[in-house]
Amino acid sequence: MSAQKTAGLVGVTGYTGMELVRLLAGHPDLKLVAATSRAEAGKRLVELYPYLAGTSLSDIVVSEPDPAALARSCDVVFLAVPHGAAMDTAGKLVDAGARVIDLSADFRLRDDAVYSQWYNLPHARTDLLAEAVYGLPELYADQIKAARLVANPGCYPTSAILGLSPALQAGLVHTEDIVVDAKSGATGAGRKAAVPTLFCEVQDSFRAYSVAGKHRHTPEIEQECALAAGAPLTLSFNPHLLPINRGILSTIYTRLKTSASAADIRAVYETFYRDHPFVRLLPEGTLPETRWVRGTMYCDLGLALDSRTGRLIILSAIDNLCRGASGQALANANLMLGLPLGTGLPVAPLVP
Helix, strand or coil: CCCCEEEEEECCCCHHHHHHHHHHCCCCCEEEEEEECCCCCCCEHHHHCHHHCCCCCCCCECECCCHHHHHHHCCEEEECCCCCHHHHHHHHHHHCCCCEEECCCCCCCCCHHHHHHHHCCCCCCHHHCCCCEECCHHHHHHHHHHCCEEECCCHHHHHHHHHHHHHHHCCCECCCCCEEEEEECHHHHCCCCCHHHCHHHHCCCCEECCCCCCCCCHHHHHHHHHHHHCCCCCCEEEEEECCCCCCEEEEEEEEECCCCCHHHHHHHHHHHCCCCCCEEECCCCCCCCHHHCCCCCCEEEEEEEECCCCEEEEEEEECCCHHHHHHHHHHHHHHHCCCCCCCCCCCCCCCC
C-alpha cells in the first residue's frame, strides 16, 4: 500500500473550501494537513465547521497562507480564493515547487487578452497560462496526471461542455445558434453576504441574470466547445437563479446538421462516455434532475430529439459545489497523485 498523500487548502471559509473539507474528511488516501485563511487564522477547523467534530480534521488549526511551507508539507494544494487573488498565490505556490489545483477562473482561459476583457484585470502570471491544464477529466485526464497547475473548470461550463462535446466532436450539430439555458442553486454565487442571494430574495422566486452574453463563464464554454468542434463558435449562454441550495440544470438547444436518428445520436454519446463513469447517459425518456446528483461527481445527461424543429435538446444536471467545483478538484488531485479517479468521492446522492 502506498503512503498516504497530503493536501493543503488555501481559502477554507467559502462554499468550495467547505465542500473540499467535507470530501477530504472521508478520503482514504489523501489527508488534509494545512488549511489557511487570513480572516480565521488561529481557529480550529471544528470551530468553523462543527460537523467536523469527531473526525481527524477537527483539530487542524487554520493558519496564514505560506506558499513555501505549503509546498514543503503538501503533495497537492487546493486554491479556493477569488479570481484575481488566485493568480498571484498560484504562481508563488508553483514557484515554490507545489502542485496546484486552482478553483478560480484565473487559469481557465488560454488567452490572457480574453481573460482581461471578461474579468477587467491584467493577468499577472501569463507565463503559467500555457502550461495550466483545464481540469475536466473526461477530456484531459492524461494531461492532468502530469500537470503542475490545473485550472478547475467553472460550474456552468462543466455542465455545458459535458453536454455539448460529443455532439460537437461528431459534427452532429451546427456550431451556430446554440443556446445554453442554465439554472443554478444559490451557492453558485459564493458565501459572501449579498442582498440578491439572501434567503428572502431567493426563496419562492426564480430569475435570470447576466443574460445576453454578459456572464463571465461564456468565454470558457466557448473556448472548450470550439476545441471539441474544431472551429471557432459563439453561443448564447443565459443563467438563472433557482431557489435551492445546490445543483445546476442546463437545457441546451442545438440544430442538427445531419439526418441522424435518436438512436444514432445516443450511440455517439454512449461511445464518447463509455470509459467515463461519472457521466451517466440516462435511459431514453428519462430526464435529469438535480436531486439525483446532489453531493456527487455525477453529470447526468438526457437527450431529446425534436424532429418537428430539427433540434437536438441536451439536458445536463450536476451538483455545482461537488461536480462543478470541489469534487472535480478532488478528482483532479486523484489523477495527479496516481490514485483512481473516484477515490474518496461519494457515489450516492444526498436525498431527499
